[in-house]
Amino acid sequence: MxxxxxxxxxxxxxxxxxxxxxxxxxxxxxxxxxxxxxxxxxxxxxxxxxxxxxxxxxxxxxxxxxxxxxxxxxxxxxxxxxxxxxxxxxxxxxxxxxxxxxxxxxxxxxxxxxxxxxxxxxxxxxxxxxxxxxxxxxxxxxxxxxxxxxxxxxxxxxxxxxxxxxxxxxxxxxxxxxxxxxxxxxxxxxxxxxxVDTEYFNRKTVSEERINKIKANWKIPENIPIVMLPARVSRWKGHELLIESLAKLKDQLFFCVIVGPFDGKEKFKSKIEYLIRTHSLCSKVKFVGDCSDMAAAYSVADIVISASLDPEPFGRTIIEAQAMGNIVLASNHGGAVESIIEGKTGWLFEPRNSAALSDSLKNALTLTEHKRSIISNNAQEHIKEKFxxxxxxxxxxxxxxxxxxxx
CATH class of the missing domain: 3.40.50.2000 (Glycogen Phosphorylase B;)
Known part of the structure; x- marks a missing residue:
C-alpha cells in the first residue's frame, strides 16, 4: 500500500x-x-x-x-x-x-x-x-x-x-x-x-442515437413531461399507488412509462393494467418491460419515482436517476431518506399515501425550468460527491x- x-x-x-x-x-x-x-x-x-x-x-x-x-x-x-x-x-x-x-x-x-x-x-x-x-x-x-x-x-x-x-x-x-x-x-x-457509475449515468455521455432508439421503441410522445417508474413488477414496489396518484392528475399533461421485468408476475401486471383502464389512463400510462440501457431511459424521463410500499434497503434507481439529473420523488422511508436531500435534490412523500404522491407529482410537473435546472444540478453534484x-x-x-x- x-x-x-x-x-x-x-x-x-x-x-x-x-x-x-x-x-x-x-x-x-x-x-x-x-x-x-x-x-x-x-x-x-x-x-x-x-x-x-x-x-x-x-x-x-x-x-x-x-x-x-x-x-x-x-x-x-x-x-x-x-x-x-x-x-x-x-x-x-x-x-x-x-x-x-x-x-x-x-x-x-x-x-x-x-x-x-x-x-x-x-x-x-x-x-x-x-x-x-x-x-x-x-x-x-x-x-x-x-x-x-x-x-x-x-x-x-x-x-x-x-x-x-x-x-x-x-x-x-x-x-x-x-x-x-x-x-x-x-x-x-x-x-x-x-x-453509481457517474460516467455511465451521465446525460453528457448518452448519445442522441441511444435516446432516439428508446423513444422509438417505447413510442414516447414529443413535448410532454415523461414520468417513469423503474421497478420490477411487484406488489411492494408501489405500482398500484402510482396509478391511483396519476388518476388524481388527469387534467395534467404527462406520459408515464413503467420500466422493469414482469416475469412470473403476469397476474399482478394484468391487475395493474385493469386499474389503468378503470381510471381511463390507457393513453397516459404504458408498460415497456425491461431495459438494457437505463442511462438512455433516464435521459428520456423528466420525473423518476420510487413508490415502494416497504422501505428500500438502499434504492439503486434513486441514485441513478439523480446522477442523470432527473427530478426524483421517493417514499419517505428506508434508504431513500439517506440519498435524497429534501427540496434540494428531490422530494420525499408519505409512504403508501396516493394523495401525498399526487401532490409531489403535481409540484414536480409544474416546476419552472429554472427551478428544475437547480434541482437537477444539485442532484448530480450530490451523487458525485457521496455515492x-x-x-x-x-x-x-x-x-x-x-x-x-x-x-
Missing amino acids: SDQNYSYYEALNSEDTTTDFDFFKPSIGDKPPTIMQVLPALNSGGVERGTIEISKALVSSGWKSVVLSNGGSMVDELMDSGGVHVNLDIGSKNPLNWPNNYLRLKEAVYQYDVSLIHARSRMPAWLSLNVAKSTEIPFMTTFHGRHNDTNLLKKFYNSVMTRGQRTIAISKYIASEITQRYPIHPKQLSIIPRG STQLMCMRTLSVYSEILNLK
Missing part, C-alpha cells in the same frame, strides 16, 4: 487529493492480497453489479480478485477486467450438496492463496464461514437487504451475515435493522452505500486493508 500509515477513511477525511486506487497498491516486493467474493450467481442485479465493481477496483489496485459463484451473464465482464471466476453452485440449499461445496470452496481458497473471503449471500456465507475458520483466514459479509426473522430458526440462518470480522451494511437503515436484531459490536459494522462507484470501492478496499492489517 501507500507508505502513508493511515487508512483510506483518514485520508479522505483529511481531504488528501491523491486518494485513488494507487493508494492501495502493494509496495514493491510485497505480496498482493487476494480477495475472494462469494455469491450464488453472476446474473444481473445490484449485488452482482457491486461484485464486478469491487473486482475491477481490486485489479486496478494491484490486488488479485477471485469470484466464486454458479456463473451467469456477467462472468465474461468479470474475466475481461482481470478477475478470476470459480464455478460452483455455492447457493444450493440442498444439504446433499453442502459437503462437496465445502471441499471445493476450501480447495479454491488454497489454490488461489486467498487472503480474505467476502460473502454476499446467506447460504454461501455459512460455507465460507466454516472454510475461513478451517483455513484461518478472515471472513466478512455484506448485508444487502432486509431478511425477515419469521422464527428462531430463520433468525439463526440470517445471523451468519453478522458472524465475520466485519459486516458491511449498504445503508444506515440496514445498519439499524442489523443492530436491532443481532448482537453485533459497533466496530464490526461498516456502512458503505452502494455506488460514486469509485467512493464505494475505495471504502470497501479500506475495510479489506484494515482487516488484513495492511499498512
Whole structure:
C-alpha cells in the first residue's frame, strides 16, 4: 500500500487529493492480497453489479480478485477486467450438496492463496464461514437487504451475515435493522452505500442515437413531461399507488412509462393494467418491460419515482436517476431518506399515501425550468460527491486493508 500509515477513511477525511486506487497498491516486493467474493450467481442485479465493481477496483489496485459463484451473464465482464471466476453452485440449499461445496470452496481458497473471503449471500456465507475458520483466514459479509426473522430458526440462518470480522451494511437503515436484531459490536459494522457509475449515468455521455432508439421503441410522445417508474413488477414496489396518484392528475399533461421485468408476475401486471383502464389512463400510462440501457431511459424521463410500499434497503434507481439529473420523488422511508436531500435534490412523500404522491407529482410537473435546472444540478453534484462507484470501492478496499492489517 501507500507508505502513508493511515487508512483510506483518514485520508479522505483529511481531504488528501491523491486518494485513488494507487493508494492501495502493494509496495514493491510485497505480496498482493487476494480477495475472494462469494455469491450464488453472476446474473444481473445490484449485488452482482457491486461484485464486478469491487473486482475491477481490486485489479486496478494491484490486488488479485477471485469470484466464486454458479456463473451467469456477467462472468465474461468479470474475466475481461482481470478477475478470476470459480464455478460452483455455492447457493444450493440442498444439504446433499453442502459437503462437496465445502471441499471445493476450501480447495479454491488454497489454490488461489486467498487472503480474505467476502460473502454476499446467506447460504454461501455459512460455507465460507466454516472454510475461513478451517483455513484461518478472515471472513466478512455484506448485508444487502432486509431478511425477515419469521422464527428462531430463520433468525439463526440470517445471523451468519453478522458472524465475520466485519459486516458491511449498504445503508444506515440496514445498519439499524442489523443492530436491532443481532448482537453485533459497533466496530464490526461498516456502512458503505452502494455506488453509481457517474460516467455511465451521465446525460453528457448518452448519445442522441441511444435516446432516439428508446423513444422509438417505447413510442414516447414529443413535448410532454415523461414520468417513469423503474421497478420490477411487484406488489411492494408501489405500482398500484402510482396509478391511483396519476388518476388524481388527469387534467395534467404527462406520459408515464413503467420500466422493469414482469416475469412470473403476469397476474399482478394484468391487475395493474385493469386499474389503468378503470381510471381511463390507457393513453397516459404504458408498460415497456425491461431495459438494457437505463442511462438512455433516464435521459428520456423528466420525473423518476420510487413508490415502494416497504422501505428500500438502499434504492439503486434513486441514485441513478439523480446522477442523470432527473427530478426524483421517493417514499419517505428506508434508504431513500439517506440519498435524497429534501427540496434540494428531490422530494420525499408519505409512504403508501396516493394523495401525498399526487401532490409531489403535481409540484414536480409544474416546476419552472429554472427551478428544475437547480434541482437537477444539485442532484448530480450530490451523487458525485457521496455515492460514486469509485467512493464505494475505495471504502470497501479500506475495510479489506484494515482487516488484513495492511499498512
